[in-house]
Ligand SMILES: [Zn+2]
């Protein structure tokens with residue numbers, strides 16, 4: 001579980017809205033379980049959410065940040081200069097058109 005305040009106020013304490021607390025005969029806290037998700041930030045009172053419950057969303061964001069394939073290194077067929085090009089460029093040395101791939 002990784003709770004964060006929805007307002008990112010920096011609060012570190014949260015309250016579970018739907019938790020069941022187990023007590024011993026003297027009423028001392030023994031354990032708890034979260035009956036259903038629902039949390040508030042104790043610092044500012046805003047709703048908080050569990051980052052651990054949205055891994056799919058974060059994964060999709062991470063995938064969108066992946067770099068595109070880098071340009072290919074190819075040899076100019078005319079002067080044999082090794083040039084890094086995107087499609088449709090000319091050789092910077094002799095001006096011959098280059099084809100990638
Ligand atoms: Zn807060």
Ligand SMILES: [Zn+2]
Nearest residue numbers: 076079091094
């Ligand atoms: Zn060339």
